[in-house]
Amino acid sequence: MNPEDWIAHDPDPVTAAELAALDPGERAARFARPLTFGTAGLRGPVRGGPDSMNLAVVVRATWAVSRVLTERGLGGSTVVVGRDARHGSAQFAVAAAEVFAAQGFSVISWEHPVPTPVVAFAVRRTGAAAGVQITASHNPRTDNGYKVYFDGGLQIVSPTDREIEAAITTAPPADEIRRRPVHPDDDTLVDAYVARAATVRRGRHGHPRVALTAMHGVGGELALRALQAAGFDDVHTVASQFAPDPDFPTVAFPNPEEPGAADALLRLADEIGADIAIALDPDADRCAVGIPAAGGWRMLSGDETGWLLGDYILSTLDGADAATSVVASSVVSSQLLATIAADYGARHVVTLTGFKWLARADAELTGCSLVYAYEEAIGHCVDPAAVRDKDGISAAVLACDLVAHVAAQGISITDALDRLALRHGVHTTAALSRRVADPGEAAAMMDRLRSNPPAELAGFPVTATADGDAVFLTGGDQQTTVRVVVRPSGTEPKVKCYTEVGQAVGADLDDARRRAAAIELQLLASAQTW
Known part of the structure; x- marks a missing residue:
């Protein structure tokens, strides 16, 4: 026309x-x-x-x-x-x-x-x-x-x-x-959704204090209702961000992953002595988690939350159920969930980016059912039987349940992450976005990388492969693995680079983390030049 x-x-x-x-x-x-x-x-x-x-x-x-x-x-x-x-x-x-x-x-x-x-x-x-x-x-x-x-x-x-x-x-x-x-x-179906979201709680340990922000979106009221129905009634909200507001006046970008977006949430969490901080994105399909740490409150990465929730869900299954259970993560997410799944005897599937693919991860596996899927961009599907998409509200319920669960063991979420690192090695992940003017500029950047990929990254030889619209750079040695995935965004004018470093843990966990962090910085510096 x-x-x-x-x-x-x-x-x-x-x-x-x-x-x-x-x-x-x-x-x-x-x-x-x-x-x-x-x-x-x-x-x-x-x-x-x-x-x-x-x-x-x-x-x-x-x-x-x-x-x-x-x-x-x-x-x-x-x-x-x-x-x-x-x-x-x-x-x-x-x-x-x-x-x-x-x-x-x-x-x-x-x-x-x-x-x-x-x-x-x-x-x-x-x-x-x-x-x-x-x-x-x-x-x-x-x-x-x-x-x-x-x-x-x-x-x-x-x-x-x-x-x-x-x-x-x-x-x-x-x-x-x-x-x-x-x-x-x-609101019959809305009420049924709330009731179902409350059921993802696995245990009945304790009542953590929760700080919550709806990020000026539409999830605040239902998140409160679902948390309360699950037994979490000590919930405090960021009042200035609770009501829906299409202008998102307190944040530059209404994305919990963006620098500064969760500042008001973490201030509230610190003021009230919360055990966990939850940030929903504006349509409440994504959930970011903040925790108290030695240096103050910090937001977990989507991968860290993915490891914790995946491990928690799998830990609640018996051997027979685990054998027919599937967990999934996307190609740009950490590879650690695969190791965690294998440890429990469960199946792990890697899919293309997006929950249109993650939600179908069990489609070709006869007799198996998806029990959890996540992507690094703080998307978590914790109840695939009810919602075959990422769901920030049910993920918030399960994250609060996890905090209560580890507290009952006398440990913190930081301790739980340490246990995963000691068991499976240190993994660090990071993402770098390079904004482009239009799809043509993104395509040109990807073509350059395909035709002239680097032979080494951070001193490690790497191999380049292409799959769909993404380029994968992988390599390492017996102690260290490096991985970079580069792809154009499907929703915004940018090219995204995702890095992961895997580091074997010897006698000193902190030293392994320092080595991995240093290598990660080198990977990110290289990605800025492509």
Whole structure:
């Protein structure tokens, strides 16, 4: 569709006027690269044009999803539509629900925002044919997105995403797509999600004091309810970040991983003498954990949390259950979970980046079931039977349970990490992001690395391999392993480099950690030059 026709048929007069006022060059740029399904659906800035998130894009994408479902014999089925509290989310969710309804689908939706895992749960619980969540998760405040679930609450993968994209190209003009009003549902499914999230607690040891932030997102109320239902009633919240606010006024980026984002949480944790600090991202599908340490409070990395939760879950299984249990991590996450799983006699699967793949980790393993999956970007799936996606709220419940569990043994989370290092070797991980102007710059950087990879890193010979869009550099010796994974981001304009150092532990754990940290710094310095 050319710009003039798009503007003439834009159902939102605000974005139509915006596009009409652009100079020809900027307008052409908006139409050069329509949004496509990336790691977590469609995502882009809220503004006019097919390369962005707006009413016209949502209406046409929903028409396309309806067409694909109908072509698969699922016309008239149930679909679930939810949304976060970002700018545009309410309007986009209503439009999506109304397009589905006009296409003959039965729609479950809510008048209020809900965390992303609630939609994944509702699709699975009801047997719905699909779910759509309007969210940009932890992206900048200017963004929004459109996340799609099929097949029992799993994120879509190819060829489904390509089929939807192809259907979008045949969609009618947005103002010609029929819409029918939808009456919002009650909170029965939301309440069921809360009740289920509370059940991930394994033990009944103690009542840790919890500091919690919702990061201006939509998870605060349900996280409190789930924690209380699980028996954690000593929870203190960062008041300035508790209510949903699409402007995210107290953080530069609404991502618990970003430097400074968790400062208010850690101040609260220190003031109240908390045992654990929990930060949810804005749509509450991710969970970051902070702990008290010798030098003061610190946030665990996603890998550290992944090791701890994976080890804890596997430790609660008997031998027979462990043999048919699967844990999974992504290619950019630490490799330590594989060692932990082998120690318990469980299966470990490495998948491509994103929970669209992690949630399917047991698909080819007959007689085995996924019990845990994580990725380094603080995403954790601790109850795959209920939510086949990352879920920050149930992960928060399990993290609090873990703190209570180790306290009952007279140790701390720091001690638990030391035990893992003594048992399996020291592992350090880090991530470096290099921002790029556009996908072309990212592609050029990846091409340079593929054609001329380094022969050594930190003094160790390495081998380069490519798989999909990622380049892997691996090497080491009998005492040390080094690993760097480089890939373009699927949701933001950046190239990401993930490092891991494995170091054998001799008589001195601290010395092994110092050696690993020094090597890690060399890896990161090398990554800055590619």
